[in-house]
Amino acid sequence: MSKSKAQLLASLDKKFLFQNYGERFPVCFTKGKNAILVDQNNKKYIDFLSGIAVSSVGYGHPAFIRALHAQIDKVIHTSNFFLNKEQIEAARLISAHTFPGKTLFVNSGAEANEAAIKLARRFGKTISPDCFYIITFTGSFHGRTYGSMSATGQDKIKKGFEPLLPGFIILPFNDFETCKNELSRNNNVCAVMTELIQGESGINIADKTFIQNIAKICKEKKILFIIDEVQTGVGRTGKFCAYQHYGIEPDILTFAKGLGGGVPIGAMHARENLVHLFEKGSHGTTFGGNHLACAAAVAVMKVIGKKNFLTSIQKKGEYIKERLKKLATTVSIIKEIRGLGLHLGIELTEPGTEFVNRALAYGLVINCTAERIIRIMPPLTIDMKTLKKGMDIFEKLFLEEKK
Ligand SMILES: Cc1ncc(COP(=O)(O)O)c(C=O)c1O
Structure with a gap:
C-alpha cells in the first residue's frame, strides 16, 4: 500500500x-x-x-496463535445457556492467580466495572435500601458506560452526558483522611472503588498507606473494596495484579485489556460470599466469556504463569x-x-x-x-x-x- x-x-x-x-x-x-x-x-x-x-x-506469539487457531476450528460462540470448558478454565486460572472466588465474564473494562457496580449495589441492599453509594477518586478512569463513566473522577469524560448515574462520591486520590471522614458520617456507602495506578490520567500511583488504610476501614465497616485492574492486571506491573504489591485483600477485581491479548474480553472476579447476589437472571451478556475469548485468556494466562x-x-x-x-x-x-x-x-x-x-x-x-x-x-x-x-x-x- x-x-x-x-x-x-x-x-x-x-x-x-x-x-x-x-x-x-x-x-x-x-x-x-x-x-x-x-x-x-x-x-x-x-x-x-x-x-x-x-x-x-x-x-x-506461537502458543497464543495456536490456541486461537485451534479454538476457531472447533467453536467460537454458543451462548451462556451452555457449559463452556474454556470459560471454566479461564475462571480457574484467575482464581489461582488472585484469590479464591468466582468470575463473571463480560466484553470490556467498562462492562467489568459495570458488573462490579451492580454487584456492590446488590450488596448494599443487604444492608439497607439507601446503602448504594460508592466512593471513587479524582483522576480515576473506569470506562464510558453510564455507570463506569459516572464512577470516573474526571469531568472531561462526563461533559455533556448529564444526568449521570447518581450514587458516586468522588474524593481526592491519595487522601485517606477525607475518605475516612466520609465513611464516618455516611452509613450508606456500600463500596470503595479505585485503580492502583491511574493509567488514563497519567500513571498516578496510589500510596501504599492510602490503599492499606482503605482496605482496613472497608473491613472494619464491612463494605466492599473494588480494585479496577483493567489496565494494571494480568502481569502488567510485574505481578499478576497490582493489588499484590500492596498486601491487601480486595473483595472484587475487574479485568479486561491484557486478559485477552487482543481478543475482547472483560471479567469481574469476586469473593465467594458475594456470588449469590447475582441470582439467576440478575445480570448477563450475550458474548461474555465466549469460547474464543476465553481460549485467548487461558493462553495469555499460561504465558504469564510461566516460571x-x-x-x-x-x-x-x-x-x-x-x-x-x-x-x-x-x-x-x-x-x-x-x-x-x-x-x-x-x-x-x-x-x-x-x-x-x-x-x-x-x-x-x-x-x-x-x-x-x-x-x-x-x-x-x-x-x-x-x-x-x-x-x-x-x-x-x-x-x-x-x-
Ligand atoms: C482502569 C480502566 N478501567 C476501565 C477502562 C475501560 O475499559 P474499556 O475501554 O475496555 O471499556 C479502562 C480503559 O482504558 C481503564 O484504563
Missing part, C-alpha cells in the same frame, strides 16, 4: 466512521511479530504501547527506568519517571503530542496521556534487544529535543 493509499484510507475513515477518536495517525499496521509492528509501507516500528496495554503477549515470567517484567521495567533516570540528569524536559513493571510514565514539562509524532517517524509507537505524560507499555513479552533499541530511539528523541 503506497502513501496515497494511506491518504485514501484516511478519507474513507472520515467518510464512514464516527470521528470520536480524532484524526488517526496516517499509519495502518498490517502485521506484527512480538513487539514489532509493520505498516502499509513495510516500515517497522517498535511497539511501546501494546494497543493501550492490550497486546500483552505481543503479536504472533520467572513476572520477574522478567519487573527487570525490564527497571531497565527502562534506569535508562530514563540517566537521561533525566541531562534532559530538562523530563520532570518525573514513575510506574511499576511495564506500566510506566514519563512526565514532561511540556505537552507530549509532538514527541509522540516524532517517535512514530523514528519507528517507535508510544502514547501521550493527560497532555504531558508519555506512557510506556510494551508487550510483556518484548525481548531485551528490542527494548534496548526502543530506548535508544527514546534517547535520540530527547537529546534532539535538547538541541
Whole structure:
C-alpha cells in the first residue's frame, strides 16, 4: 500500500466512521511479530504501547496463535445457556492467580466495572435500601458506560452526558483522611472503588498507606473494596495484579485489556460470599466469556504463569527506568519517571503530542496521556534487544529535543 493509499484510507475513515477518536495517525499496521509492528509501507516500528496495554503477549506469539487457531476450528460462540470448558478454565486460572472466588465474564473494562457496580449495589441492599453509594477518586478512569463513566473522577469524560448515574462520591486520590471522614458520617456507602495506578490520567500511583488504610476501614465497616485492574492486571506491573504489591485483600477485581491479548474480553472476579447476589437472571451478556475469548485468556494466562515470567517484567521495567533516570540528569524536559513493571510514565514539562509524532517517524509507537505524560507499555513479552533499541530511539528523541 503506497502513501496515497494511506491518504485514501484516511478519507474513507472520515467518510464512514464516527470521528470520536480524532484524526488517526496516517499509519495502518498490517502485521506484527512480538513487539514489532509493520505498516502499509513495510516500515517497522517498535511497539511501546501494546494497543493501550492490550497486546500483552505481543503479536504472533506461537502458543497464543495456536490456541486461537485451534479454538476457531472447533467453536467460537454458543451462548451462556451452555457449559463452556474454556470459560471454566479461564475462571480457574484467575482464581489461582488472585484469590479464591468466582468470575463473571463480560466484553470490556467498562462492562467489568459495570458488573462490579451492580454487584456492590446488590450488596448494599443487604444492608439497607439507601446503602448504594460508592466512593471513587479524582483522576480515576473506569470506562464510558453510564455507570463506569459516572464512577470516573474526571469531568472531561462526563461533559455533556448529564444526568449521570447518581450514587458516586468522588474524593481526592491519595487522601485517606477525607475518605475516612466520609465513611464516618455516611452509613450508606456500600463500596470503595479505585485503580492502583491511574493509567488514563497519567500513571498516578496510589500510596501504599492510602490503599492499606482503605482496605482496613472497608473491613472494619464491612463494605466492599473494588480494585479496577483493567489496565494494571494480568502481569502488567510485574505481578499478576497490582493489588499484590500492596498486601491487601480486595473483595472484587475487574479485568479486561491484557486478559485477552487482543481478543475482547472483560471479567469481574469476586469473593465467594458475594456470588449469590447475582441470582439467576440478575445480570448477563450475550458474548461474555465466549469460547474464543476465553481460549485467548487461558493462553495469555499460561504465558504469564510461566516460571520467572513476572520477574522478567519487573527487570525490564527497571531497565527502562534506569535508562530514563540517566537521561533525566541531562534532559530538562523530563520532570518525573514513575510506574511499576511495564506500566510506566514519563512526565514532561511540556505537552507530549509532538514527541509522540516524532517517535512514530523514528519507528517507535508510544502514547501521550493527560497532555504531558508519555506512557510506556510494551508487550510483556518484548525481548531485551528490542527494548534496548526502543530506548535508544527514546534517547535520540530527547537529546534532539535538547538541541
Ligand atoms: C482502569 C480502566 N478501567 C476501565 C477502562 C475501560 O475499559 P474499556 O475501554 O475496555 O471499556 C479502562 C480503559 O482504558 C481503564 O484504563
